[in-house]
Each structure stands twice: as structure tokens, then as C-alpha cells.
Amino acid sequence: MGLTAVVRPADVDERPLDGEAAVPMAVRVAGLKADAIAATLTEPAVVVAADTIVVRDGVILGKPTDADDAIAMLRSLSGRSHEVVTGFAVSGGGSTTREAVTTRVTFRPLTDAVIRDYVATGEPMDKAGSYGIQGIGAMLVTSIDGSYTNVVGLPLVEVLNAIAAHGGPRR
Numbered sequence: 001m002g003l004t005a006v007v008r009p010a011d012v013d014e015r016p017l018d019g020e021a022a023v024p025m026a027v028r029v030a031g032l033k034a035d036a037i038a039a040t041l042t043e044p045a046v047v048v049a050a051d052t053i054v055v056r057d058g059v060i061l062g063k064p065t066d067a068d069d070a071i072a073m074l075r076s077l078s079g080r081s082h083e084v085v086t087g088f089a090v091s092g093g094g095s096t097t098r099e100a101v102t103t104r105v106t107f108r109p110l111t112d113a114v115i116r117d118y119v120a121t122g123e124p125m126d127k128a129g130s131y132g133i134q135g136i137g138a139m140l141v142t143s144i145d146g147s148y149t150n151v152v153g154l155p156l157v158e159v160l161n162a163i164a165a166h167g168g169p170r171r
Contacts, residue, residue, distance in 0.1 A: 012036055014051060015062070022055040023100045026087025031098050034089035046092035046168035052153045054129025056082040061129045070119045070130040074140070077129065079109035084129070084151045088159055092166035099162070101155035103146030105133070110140060 012032045016025045033049035041047070054061040056076055064070035087100045123137060124130035131137035133144075133151045149156040 016060050022053055022060055022085045025060065026051045026053050026085045027098045027100050030087040030089040034091050034096060038091055046090060046163055046166050048090050048159060048163065050086055050088040050154050052084060052086040052128050054082055054084055063126055063128055064124060064130045067119050070124040071115055073130040074110060074115045077107045079107060081106040086150045086153060086155055088155065090159065090162035090166050092168060097162040097165065099158060101147055101150045101158055103144055103150045105141055105151060106143045107140050108142045
């Protein structure tokens with residue numbers, strides 16, 4: 001059985017439903033992505049899909065719509081903690097595992113100059129919460145409590161365990 005990893009099928013709406021909480025949303029969207037890819041396959045495979053969101057005080061922060069939106073998000077995270085939730089779906093062998101992993105991230109206090117300079121790099125523009133911990137955005141973070149790879153966008157230990165459970169390679 002092959003292994004197919006999926007990041008972002010074009011036809012999946014990544015917006016929350018009315019009143020939808022972060023964990024159910026991330027799991028739902030990851031499942032939709034996995035289902036969309038699985039429907040296109042012509043031979044058995046393990047499909048992996050994920051959706052990562054940032055949550056501050058119960059508010060889901062998606063990807064910024066423009067530079068001003070990115071600046072506003074980063075200001076709202078400055079000097080505070082928030083959660084990063086990654087929902088993932090692994091399907092294969094006739095079943096699907098859908099789970100979520102949550103990591104707490106704390107930002108250092110950010111000046112407007114630091115925020116503007118970071119947004120000017122372009123890095124925040126396709127990232128939930130307007131930052132990427134795996135890139136320049138690492139300089140915004142003072143600490144994490146939980147999985148670093150979850151904050152990057154794919155909680156590797158949990159996903160690899162699910163892949164193995166669905167007949168994929170065991171690592």
C-alpha cells in the first residue's frame with residue numbers, strides 16, 4: 001500500500017462553521033481534505049491530511065487576509081499565550097483516524113516595528129495566526145508547551161502512529 005500525504009486540496013473550505021469550536025473544526029477540515037484526496041485515488045493508499053489553526057481566548061485566528069490583518073493578529077498575540085490545534089486524518093485499509101493535538105505557545109512582547117518588519121518578510125501571509133515557528137517567526141516565541149511539530153503543522157509522533165495503524169510504513 002502506498003503513502004500519500006496531502007496538505008491542501010483546493011476545493012476544501014477551511015473556514016469554521018457557525019459556533020464551531022477549534023478542535024472539532026480542525027478535525028472536520030482535516031477529514032474533508034483526506035476524503036477529497038481519497039476520492040481521487042485509483043489504487044489503495046494511506047492518505048494523510050491536516051489542518052492547523054491558532055486559538056487566542058477562544059477565538060479562531062485563520063490565515064491573514066492582508067498585511068493589516070497579519071499585523072492585528074500578531075499584536076493580539078504579543079506577550080501572551082495561545083493554542084495551536086492541528087487536526088489530522090489518516091485513512092487507509094477501509095477506515096479513518098481523525099484526531100487533534102493542541103500545543104500552548106507563548107509570544108514575547110512585540111514592538112510595532114518588529115511586527116511590521118516580520119510581516120514585510122511575507123512569511124505570515126499563508127499561516128494560521130500569521131506566523132511560522134519553523135521560520136523567521138521563531139523569534140516571536142518564548143516558549144511552547146507540547147509538540148513543536150504540531151506548531152509547524154503536523155504532529156509527527158501521532159501521525160506516524162496513525163499511519164502504521166492503517167497499514168503504512170512503521171517507523
